């Protein structure tokens with residue numbers, strides 16, 4: 001099965017889901033809307049309890065929605081009143097705990113879903129498809145093993161093979177890598193992404209791990225409290241977060257209180273922070289045009305955008321400070337600089353850089369925040 005499966009186009013529009021809790025209806029998915037184009041890898045990223053799994057289960061048909069609609073390649077799968085059962089949806093799902101059947105062999109695990117329910121296949125075809133799916137994840141040599149005699153990574157692959165065996169046009173994955181150790185997780189990330197691209201299958205992936213979502217996805221939707229708060233490419237999300245929640249959730253970030261002092265063309269801004277003047281460039285996507293002079297705002301920038309110097313370079317956005325913490329993290333060093341204004345401490349900036357070029361604790365230095373790296377958000 002090296003030939004592409006091909007991917008469907010998923011449209012979720014205004015999805016609503018309530019759970020009944022102590023006699024009261026509690027909304028957990030509140031008007032979630034997104035489209036996944038065929039063959040794209042799309043992630044729902046958000047903190048625990050924000051409604052990711054519930055959204056995924058509604059798409060799979062394991063939950064009936066209370067409103068909105070879900071359609072795949074133009075076929076309506078559910079509305080508030082209509083519900084196509086899971087086995088009649090062209091969808092494969094990998095669960096967080098793999099849900100592998102321990103009393104079966106690897107092969108039996110892969111073939112079983114093809115022999116039951118609405119999508120039942122003739123025996124020979126089912127066996128052939130199951131073997132193809134096992135080959136795809138490189139488990140064909142293990143077909144006769146008990147499923148319990150597989151490593152964590154192999155079980156994860158088996159769960160994937162089972163989801164792919166009936167050649168769905170949409171693959172749903174609910175935190176499929178969270179049970180694996182860090183190294184294996186990295187390997188599986190790459191494998192999963194490669195397989196998804198080779199097959200051309202559309203994938204909807206759920207995770208609370210930002211680096212997973214950023215590294216694998218074509219697009220990411222950040223969810224909070226049952227809603228999508230921003231949908232963008234990984235880069236856009238990281239460098240142009242729409243609000244403080246997204247900025248903070250998607251990686252480490254500095255947030256500095258500031259006041260707008262000048263507005264330039266487009267989105268360029270002159271700001272006051274740390275008792276001094278800073279600039280945010282237009283290309284940082286700051287909402288310059290929408291902010292009033294005198295308005296209190298937050299400047300956000302990533303630690304790796306911070307540069308430190310022993311002597312002040314003749315450029316904008318250079319502030320004096322003192323290094324108060326240096327932490328060696330392996331491939332990078334993280335340092336904390338207390339910004340000094342006059343004699344007083346005016347704030348703290350966290351920076352990250354290469355270990356061979358790190359400041360010393362206690363030393364005086366100058367911190368440079370490039371104007372294009374400073375994104376300004378309404379407070």
Ligand SMILES: Nc1ncnc2c1ncn2[C@@H]1O[C@H](COP(=O)(O)OP(=O)(O)OP(=O)(O)O)[C@@H](O)[C@H]1O
Nearest residue numbers: 019020021028047048049050051052053054055208
């Ligand atoms: N069967 C249920 N009955 C009542 N409430 C539920 C049920 N399932 C989930 N919830 C609630 O709905 C909300 C969303 O749950 P969901 O499982 O979708 O979150 P999640 O984003 O997947 O979180 P996690 O990252 O922890 O898996 C939570 O507050 C949860 O407690």
Ligand SMILES: [Mg+2]
Nearest residue numbers: 052053054174
């Ligand atoms: Mg979940």
